[in-house]
Amino acid sequence: MTAPFTDIDSLRRLCLALPDGDDSASGLALARQATLTKPAGSLGRLEELACWLARWQRRPVPRLDRVEILVFAGNHGVTAQRVSPFPAEVTAQMVANFAAGGAAINQLAGVAGAGLRVIEMAGLVPTDDITRADAMSEAGFIAAVATGFAAVAPGLDLLCVGEMGIGNTTTAAALAAALFGGDGATWAGRGTGLDDAGLARKIAAIDSALARHATALHDPLQAARCLGGFELAAILGAVLAARLQHIPVLLDGFVCTAAAAALVRVAPSGLDHGLISHRSAEAGHAALAAAIGQVPLLDLGMRLGEASGAALAVPILRAACACHAGMASFAEAGVSTRA
Template identity: 55%
Template sequence: MTLLTDIASLDAIATLADSLPVADERAAAAATARQASLTKPPGALGRLEDLAIFLASWQGTDRPVITRAQALVFAGNHGVCDQGVNPFPQEVTAQMVANFETGGAAINQLCRVAGADLSTVALDLDRPTGDITLTAAMSDEDTLRQMRRGAEAVAADAQVLILGEMGIGNSTVAAALSCAAFGGDAAGWVGRGTGSDEAGLARKVDAVRRAVARHAGVRGAAMLAALGGREQAAICGAVLAARAMRIPVILDGFICTAATAPLFDADPRLLDHCLVGHVSREPGHARLLDALGKTPVLALDMALGEGSGAALALGILRAALACHNGMSTFAEAGVAGG
């Protein structure tokens, strides 16, 4: 994927929307017409109809298919853990990556059921990012490098891309990115993550407040360098690469969605091809979805990460296409009323 190879600065990310593919309105209109001809009352399949039309608009055909779904889980470690924001040590990130690679995690089971090819990309786990309460998480150069790594991981033959993450401390990073992008007090964005107690929650809120204040005024993709992490940068790179290849993206929960907030801040159009698989139990996620104007596919009271909610949403997309492509029209079925 060459989209980001010529990008020399994070500020240039904001210029990409003008040159990236957009939804195919003709294909969407044709898919909408097909929905109207199927043997059901108009609108009876609700959101399933909308999802089929959405996929049609990005595949450029009134009969979209998913023959290959790719799932990518990016993993990184965070210097803000020095502030006591997580009850688990950062060694858990590498241990969970090993669990993904041997098939033992929830995401492995959900991808198998949903029919998605899963890969894990570990991003310099022995080198945590800078502590965002004291300094920038990454240099601009490192941020762009991680974005390119994310972009290069996207398979050109996929019809849909599932994105997930793993990283001890990254719910604090997600809250900081959300707070920086959309404002409000840090407490409204911070949740318990992997199980922080009251004292741990207070440390998270304090860390987010200090980090956002330290990097006040940073906007757009530069927020990734200031407040993000390597997995957040890789997620953004994958999102942009998928857009260049007209591949719809299913984002996972709070952390994965928050990773894309810098892209939205740079230009909201950069997320037009993205769905959000579910609304997380983390309290900031529903607020974040409102700010992004995104409606989640599912609401199952989950807060695991890993891409788990996005993988479940893939099953809904497959169901939407099964109905869209497999149902008879009124004329084909000889049913009156079409």
């Protein structure tokens, strides 16, 4: 689908005019839940998930026949500030590992029964160092959002988004601070294994970036341009495209949530079609999830990225669909209802 925006102003207008879910479909799904052979509410969040899928797929009995995982990969100039224990070239090396089938996400996509595509952003040319310049020009930012937008295949039942990019927990933390307040110490975590000195450098880099881009912090999209990254922008674009195509979305961890949170700050209901798949062990993720009013589906102490948490949550949604579609009603099973 061709992106219907050419600059930040038209992108903002799109964010403010997104279609809503289908209340009729979710209402029928909720009514069906009330007839199934179980005490009301006894399947907990599985019931909620079935109704959520129904609302965004616009059908009372949702299905997950076509699930795809998109992993966007990008590099970050802020790595010059030694905010990661790994060099930037690891991004390209991991992309090659994805292509060879050797990464965790390859295995988890198979378990989830999902297709997997990995998209290199900007040829893996890094953004500018956010402590010294805007991460992206407006043209570069819009091109990255448009790449993510165009990557979403029509007809999907569920989209999972993830990322790969050395240094991107720094940019995600800076963006979280811009969107919700706080400073480097509020949002920075150890990423891929920083020691105390590395964490101090990361906090300092975030604070420096926030000070440099102070005039952009009032505008979520400008904050995403100045502080984010090509892969974060692409995630935003993919989430937008999914909304226009009535596709529900599973977000991965901290970086994905920060990327999509810019949409929430533009339009409070803009991420209603997206759920956070898991609570990352990265320090700021729990606070970020709370800031957008969500409770992640899983909490397994993971902080890998790659859409690994999103892939793990797909079988939970499959279970919700199976129970919703396959369980007998009280009448069908000849089971007595409450007296």
